[in-house]
Amino acid sequence: MKKYNIRHCPYCDAELNKGVIQAGQRIAWTPKVSNFVAEPTWKKDAVRLSKQGYVAMNYVDAYICERCKFVEIDYSD
Ligand SMILES: [Zn+2]
Numbered sequence: 001m002k003k004y005n006i007r008h009c010p011y012c013d014a015e016l017n018k019g020v021i022q023a024g025q026r027i028a029w030t031p032k033v034s035n036f037v038a039e040p041t042w043k044k045d046a047v048r049l050s051k052q053g054y055v056a057m058n059y060v061d062a063y064i065c066e067r068c069k070f071v072e073i074d075y076s077d
Pocket residue numbers: 009010011012013014065067068069070
């Protein structure tokens with residue numbers, strides 16, 4: 001995926017602020033919430049988004065527009 005230095009909000013066109021989403025366990029996209037699986041990447045249809053850093057610190061690059069409450073996640077790395 002091509003990396004863009006500046007990303008813009010699709011709703012208000014303001015510049016998105018770069019940061020990370022960080023969690024104590026792996027971060028995954030899933031089609032729906034499961035009440036039975038504590039680790040989201042165990043689901044067969046899960047897409048793992050986070051890379052793992054030190055001591056179970058999982059994170060993924062993300063861009064935020066606080067005005068629109070919009071977050072864009074880039075898990076291409
Ligand atoms: Zn916005």
